[in-house]
Amino acid sequence: MPEDSLFETVLASTVHDMKNSLGLLLARLEDITLQLEREHSLNSPVSALRYEAGRINTLLMQLLSLYKLDRNQLTVHPVEVDLIEFVEDCIAAHAAVAEQSGIALEQDCDEELLGFFDPDLVGIAINNILGNSIRYSRSRVLLAVRPRDDGLEFTVADDGEGYPQAMIENQGQYARRIDSSSGSTGLGLFFSDTVARLHRRGGRDGRISLDNGEPLGGGRFRLSLP
Amino acid sequence: MHDLLTSQSILIIDDFAAFRGTLKTMLHRLGAQQIDQASNGSEAINLCRQTDYDLIFCDYNLGEGQDGQQILEELHQRSIIRRGALFLMVTAETGSAQVMGAIEYRPDSYLTKPFTGDQLGQRLKRLLHKNRALADIHQAVNAGDTERALALCDALAERQPKLRLSALRIKSELLEQTGRAEAAEALYDSVLSRQPLLWAAVGKARLAFERGDVEGALQQFIHIRDHYPKQVSVLDWIARCQQQLGREEEAEQTLRDALEVSPKSLQRQARFARLAQQLGHDADAHRAWARTLQEGRFSCMVEPAHFAGYYRAASAIAGELAGREKRRLLSDGELAFKELTRKYRDNPTARAGCLADAAEFFSRGGNRDRAAQAVGKLAEALQDPACRLDEEKSEALAAQLDQLGDDPALAKSVEKARAGVSALQQRLQQERADIEGIADRPAAARQVNREGMALAKTRDLPGALEKFRRAVRLNPDNPNYRLNAAQIILESHQLKTDPSSIEEARAYLARGFDGLAPDDPRWKRYQTLLGRLPRPY
Numbered sequence: 001m002p003e004d005s006l007f008e009t010v011l012a013s014t015v016h017d018m019k020n021s022l023g024l025l026l027a028r029l030e031d032i033t034l035q036l037e038r039e040h041s042l043n044s045p046v047s048a049l050r051y052e053a054g055r056i057n058t059l060l061m062q063l064l065s066l067y068k069l070d071r072n073q074l075t076v077h078p079v080e081v082d083l084i085e086f087v088e089d090c091i092a093a094h095a096a097v098a099e100q101s102g103i104a105l106e107q108d109c110d111e112e113l114l115g116f117f118d119p120d121l122v123g124i125a126i127n128n129i130l131g132n133s134i135r136y137s138r139s140r141v142l143l144a145v146r147p148r149d150d151g152l153e154f155t156v157a158d159d160g161e162g163y164p165q166a167m168i169e170n171q172g173q174y175a176r177r178i179d180s181s182s183g184s185t186g187l188g189l190f191f192s193d194t195v196a197r198l199h200r201r202g203g204r205d206g207r208i209s210l211d212n213g214e215p216l217g218g219g220r221f222r223l224s225l226p
Numbered sequence: 227m228h229d230l231l232t233s234q235s236i237l238i239i240d241d242f243a244a245f246r247g248t249l250k251t252m253l254h255r256l257g258a259q260q261i262d263q264a265s266n267g268s269e270a271i272n273l274c275r276q277t278d279y280d281l282i283f284c285d286y287n288l289g290e291g292q293d294g295q296q297i298l299e300e301l302h303q304r305s306i307i308r309r310g311a312l313f314l315m316v317t318a319e320t321g322s323a324q325v326m327g328a329i330e331y332r333p334d335s336y337l338t339k340p341f342t343g344d345q346l347g348q349r350l351k352r353l354l355h356k357n358r359a360l361a362d363i364h365q366a367v368n369a370g371d372t373e374r375a376l377a378l379c380d381a382l383a384e385r386q387p388k389l390r391l392s393a394l395r396i397k398s399e400l401l402e403q404t405g406r407a408e409a410a411e412a413l414y415d416s417v418l419s420r421q422p423l424l425w426a427a428v429g430k431a432r433l434a435f436e437r438g439d440v441e442g443a444l445q446q447f448i449h450i451r452d453h454y455p456k457q458v459s460v461l462d463w464i465a466r467c468q469q470q471l472g473r474e475e476e477a478e479q480t481l482r483d484a485l486e487v488s489p490k491s492l493q494r495q496a497r498f499a500r501l502a503q504q505l506g507h508d509a510d511a512h513r514a515w516a517r518t519l520q521e522g523r524f525s526c527m528v529e530p531a532h533f534a535g536y537y538r539a540a541s542a543i544a545g546e547l548a549g550r551e552k553r554r555l556l557s558d559g560e561l562a563f564k565e566l567t568r569k570y571r572d573n574p575t576a577r578a579g580c581l582a583d584a585a586e587f588f589s590r591g592g593n594r595d596r597a598a599q600a601v602g603k604l605a606e607a608l609q610d611p612a613c614r615l616d617e618e619k620s621e622a623l624a625a626q627l628d629q630l631g632d633d634p635a636l637a638k639s640v641e642k643a644r645a646g647v648s649a650l651q652q653r654l655q656q657e658r659a660d661i662e663g664i665a666d667r668p669a670a671a672r673q674v675n676r677e678g679m680a681l682a683k684t685r686d687l688p689g690a691l692e693k694f695r696r697a698v699r700l701n702p703d704n705p706n707y708r709l710n711a712a713q714i715i716l717e718s719h720q721l722k723t724d725p726s727s728i729e730e731a732r733a734y735l736a737r738g739f740d741g742l743a744p745d746d747p748r749w750k751r752y753q754t755l756l757g758r759l760p761r762p763y
Contacts, residue, residue: 016318019318020242020244020245020318020340022340023248023339023341024244024245024340026340026342027248027252027340027342030343034255054342057340077456078454078455080423080424084352085349088349088352089345091348092342092344092345092348092349093342093345095344111388112387112388112390112391114391114421114423119336120338123338
């Protein structure tokens with residue numbers, strides 16, 4: 001077995017094991033949270049733990065995908081996706097954390113909307129952005145999906161300070177923004193951008209864009225797929 | 227949510243005990259009370275036989291043995307999953323589970339690990355509400371009342387736009403099952419005019435294939451592949467069309483591509499092996515047959531013809547191998563021999579269908595003792611009155627025995643096997659003569675049918691089947707006997723998993739029903755039985 005593919009196998013199976021452990025960790029944290037709630041005590045330290053464990057999971061998936069991307073092995077598996085299910089999944093993943101941080105999570109998606117994309121990859125991307133929005137918003141975060149130009153547009157918006165001006169001005173150069181000081185925000189955008197571009201259809205590519213203001217007054221992230 | 231889950235019986239299939247525990251806790255918290263667990267496919271299938279589960283959670287990747295998709299397909303093919311039961315596939319990584327399976331057997335939902343109790347609750351709420359809205363339809367289908375089910379589908383699609391596509395999808399299946407191809411096609415067209423949905427596109431193309439427009443079907447499937455790349459069952463269809471059109475080399479390549487995406491399918495390996503063998507690609511054929519048998523260890527779908535194909539391919543390459551490779555070939559052949567004698571211990575027809583090829587392989591490979599043993603077992607199988615090879619197969623067997631007889635070491639056992647073939651042919655002749663000698667065949671058929679009904683009441687299914695077979699031979703035009711024979715096969719756990727019995731049931735249902743009026747109760751029975759037949763291919 002060549003060394004590269006050996007490493008890839010090791011990486012994939014390690015990530016697999018870590019995900020299993022994280023799954024159990026998350027479940028135990030859920031147990032503890034519920035127990036604390038029953039005993040009427042506050043649970044903010046546990047909620048922080050849950051948030052971090054969830055984040056590690058997303059980052060791991062992102063890491064594995066980016067490794068595959070680097071080796072030209074990241075393939076998109078587009079399938080039919082029930083958008084309302086997809087949106088509710090993303091919302092439910094962050095519901096506990098949002099509630100404990102006092103953030104209202106809102107969704108806007110037509111019940112009948114069907115899409116055609118890779119729900120795993122797009123899910124990692126949206127979950128990452130959603131997690132950051134919850135961290136930076138004041139009181140509200142919105143996840144919306146609408147049909148647009150024969151494709152789909154996902155929006156994650158909040159009522160926080162908005163994206164820094166420099167970030168909005170340098171859109172498209174996400175790779176350059178990845179450094180240890182900016183946390184994972186840069187990496188999350190780079191990943192979303194990559195996932196969007198990998199969804200190619202009928203000569204058109206997916207893309208992401210950032211701006212501030214509409215619809216909640218804070219930052220707005222949009223991911224469109226052809 | 228609590229109310230919805232309390233009464234549901236639930237099965238969790240996962241090889242990882244800690245995960246089963248976690249999921250169980252989550253479900254308890256959501257109100258579930260009856261939860262069983264299994265760690266692999268055979269455990270799961272046994273449990274499903276005993277309990278009619280409402281909700282099944284199945285991990286896709288179960289390590290050694292069947293994967294989640296194979297379990298789902300087996301549950302359908304053995305008809306041990308009720309229509310309306312929910313099957314949720316749990317997957318671990320971003321990946322390909324969704325493109326692997328047959329489009330006809332999709333899980334109701336996919337869950338990606340790890341998920342929280344909130345996510346699980348949300349998903350279940352949606353699915354259970356939807357399922358409740360479809361409950362009347364499922365009930366009508368399960369009761370065999372197709373007309374009512376169709377009317378309910380229309381009403382639901384009209385009343386609840388959210389469930390329109392689910393209702394139409396069920397409707398299309400029912401229309402196809404009951405032979406209303408034109409109505410089904412119109413339905414697919416109307417769905418496709420709004421959205422290019424995979425199931426509708428495949429349905430339309432499948433109908434083209436079935437009415438003989440193979441070239442048109444091929445074009446449609448290729449178009450679907452361009453939109454839905456890697457969808458393996460679409461590749462299978464493309465290969466099937468190519469093969470039908472005599473383009474074997476292309477079909478072989480298409481199947482090679484499909485196997486690269488999804489090598490775990492026994493039937494795909496077998497189709498590829500057969501094609502490769504036909505094209506003289508012996509090494510490829512041998513590899514694919516070996517993989518077929520390997521997957522067959524955990525599956526109900528392995529056939530005697532697969533063992534026969536394996537031994538023919540192994541014989542073809544035996545001469546080119548030497549040393550370690552040859553020893554390996556021979557020891558693999560031994561393993562397959564053990565497997566087939568174990569698997570077909572109670573099935574002389576199946577044993578007779580592959581032992582001659584095994585004997586030839588061992589004889590060519592220089593293992594005389596094993597070759598003699600195989601021929602001996604073949605003779606035994608042929609002498610068994612339950613052995614049911616037809617005229618054509620018995621002739622082919624006789625020719626094979628002539629060849630084997632050239633090996634002096636086998637002469638004695640070949641003689642016995644020849645006697646077995648004669649005995650078999652005599653039985654066949656007897657069956658024909660039996661009928662020819664009877665003056666009033668319809669009356670005799672009625673009598674035999676009555677005897678069969680009596681045996682069926684005592685649950686002597688093999689005995690009853692024997693009677694109904696005879697009734698069909700005596701009066702091939704009477705639909706009652708055909709229905710009875712097919713029903714016995716499709717109701718017996720043992721028979722309905724045996725491919726040759728399924729073919730027999732299919733043959734019973736293939737003719738004799740055109741004259742029935744739609745309000746004839748036999749028409750309903752006929753449709754129910756048709757619906758229980760697994761899809762060919």
